[in-house]
Amino acid sequence: MDFTRRSALATVGVAGLGALAGCLGGTSGSGDGGGANGTPIGDHPAGAGLDSQPALGPADAGATVVAFEDPSCPTCRNFERNAGERLRSGPVADGDLRFVSRVYPIIYPWGKPAVQALEAVYAREGGEEAYWALFDHYFAEQGAFDTDTVLDRTESFLAANTDLDASGVVADAEAEAYDDAVQTDLDAGSAAGADRTPTLFLFRDGTYVTRASGNVSYETIASALRL
């Protein structure tokens, strides 16, 4: 084999650059879960059962973010602190964006009872406002929760800050009374190819634009959705 210096350098270069792919094409958010660019939101896996999901902002907003998040996920907490709050106080409040929350408990064990509680809250009459309050509470106090304390703390929070039957919510969460709603979100996320949290599916004028994973910035989402 004629192995020159140039070919050796090329080999090293190709090997190095190939290695740089790291997780590229693996678990790096490269799959689309069947949602090609331009897919109507109703046909996209992430949009399955969207009308029954907790959402902020007008249904006819020009842009939609469908966010798969886990209350126990530190990256989700960072995303909420950085971009989530800005999205909801800005474009959502202005009527330009609809922010849809879908639970995706795949990180720490206490996330599972937490999302059962979230779905139990949302299922109650007038529970939507309490859903977002509890949602914010989980991220704000994330370090204080574990599997032993999450439902006790949830009950205390709901009793102190909402008009809901806090003990009833916790009883439903323990019995997984609304597990169908959790499974709907898990199935939707899985079908859409959400392999990490947070994973955000972005739609503009009712059609799929792209997806973003991790603690992406407000500027990233605003630029992608032309907000």
Add this chain to the structure above:
Amino acid sequence: MSGANRLTRARRRLGLPRLPSSRRDLRLVARTVRLVLGVPAYGALAVVVSVLALSGFVLSQNVALVRDTVIGGSLPLDARLTILVEQYPFVGTVYEPLPGAMLVVIALLTGANVAVVAYHLRENGILGGDERDGAGAGGTSAGGSVGGAVGVFLGALGAGCAACGSAVLVGVFSLVGASGVVLFLPFDGLEFTLLALVPLGLSLFWLADGMRGAEIRGCPVDI
């Protein structure tokens, strides 16, 4: 015979490259890298490779986003550029300061590795058949080159995967019903990034070790 001597003998019997064992070894690596990167062409190569490495690490975390909005799609140029630069450490919010700094360090080490490998292959004629006087191409030279390439490969691969963070690890582990494994990773996957420093550092040492006796820009590598 001491344990260290026994290990050295075993290593030699197996033909394995030696490991750094003293401050002198670390000084050798630092001096070699400094001398090589002082050559403008190789310094530029290191910078280019470092930027490519960092880009590879960070953009691999959101392939669909980059493909659909930066490369494809119909966004104006300023929006595309905003999305692109927001994926990098210390610009956007994707990386916390420590993981971001680790990624930058690994990218810089990758650039230094490739530059030293290129210098070693080109200037010392390791594979070109015209080995020059003074090029200390002992038994570890070719091994250093290969070790360097392997180190770059492993380091980059490890760093790329580490950049995914615990969320991806959980996803992977959950496939085999072991998502609780992340509970044992106190730094949320940063451990993998730190591990990537090992092959990168070793590859630089093996390269520098293979260049002992050579001169770079008229300066001896080993003093």
